[in-house]
Amino acid sequence: MGYTLYGKAGFGSVCVEAALELVGADYEFVEADPLGDKGEQRRVRAVNPAGQVPALILPDDSLMTESAAILIWLGDRYPQAGLAPAFDTPARAVYLRWLLFCASAIYSTFTLSDGPERFHPDSRTHDILLARANQRRLDLWTLMNDAFDGRSGVFLLGDRMSLLDVYVAMISRWDPGRAAFAEAAPALVSAVEATEADPVVAEVWARNFRMDG
Ligand SMILES: N[C@@H](CCC(=O)N[C@@H](CS)C(=O)NCC(=O)O)C(=O)O
Incomplete structure (x- = not known):
């Protein structure tokens, strides 16, 4: 099973979308607008209690938020993509x-x-x-x-x-x-x-x- 990325065009989900593409991961993009109407905001909060995107569901079904943490995690998870410097450099x-x-x-x-x-x-x-x-x-x-x-x-x-x-x-x-x-x-x-x-x-x-x- 792949990833599910909640985000919106131009928002902070862009860097995660790029990282997923660059590492060649299988993912689904679900549009979610944290600045949309009340219903839309409720929908975002149901995924991420902070009411923000990006929110990434990992293949084990757990939730990851915080764009920098997600980038660090993906860079380390897919070292073959060469998008993060190795630990000892x-x-x-x-x-x-x-x-x-x-x-x-x-x-x-x-x-x-x-x-x-x-x-x-x-x-x-x-x-x-x-x-x-x-x-x-x-x-x-x-x-x-x-x-x-x-x-x-x-x-x-x-x-x-x-x-x-x-x-x-x-x-x-x-x-x-x-x-x-x-x-x-x-x-x-x-x-x-x-x-x-x-x-x-x-x-x-x-x-x-x-x-x-
Ligand atoms: N610390 C979070 C910040 C995420 C964030 O602020 N996302 C914006 C969209 S670019 C958002 O959802 N804003 C709605 C809000 O703050 O209520 C991260 O790095 O992922």
Whole structure:
């Protein structure tokens, strides 16, 4: 039996969809909109009590959530795909550090934009909250940029694409958008472009994003 991925086009499920394709796993995609109407939100919560996607049902029927954890798990589960550095390499620490940075520092800011009322009940504060979140994302991309500037190899960890590249390529398409990302993190652009040029990733991206930007 294969995997079941709950997600929505353009949402955080994109990186998991790409990872499943890249490792050649058998999976079913079930559309689930965490920002949809009440019924749709209830449906997401029935799968993931946090009410978020991605949610991945593993072949043993257990639930896995948290995009970075899922990527780490899939990368390790399918070592032959070469999408995660081996345990005993220096690149492993870099991979884990920045995957978790992207998840905990950058992706977490989207919990604000997906529901600013959860952070401040007065809707008059929301525009400024969203603007601050965008600025925070750019500051964090710059911080990451500085760590990878001058690296060797086109991808973040060298000459081979890893799931870290896939994760960054996905999140960098979200607000405040790819142009602002490129300005804040020019050294990351070549990795993102090379990742999106991978034929498997390109197919997943075409299903999930408008590719004119
Ligand atoms: N920590 C989670 C965050 C997932 C997340 O925020 N997903 C968004 C879609 S991209 C979502 O479901 N938002 C709805 C909500 O937060 O209520 C992960 O890394 O998977």
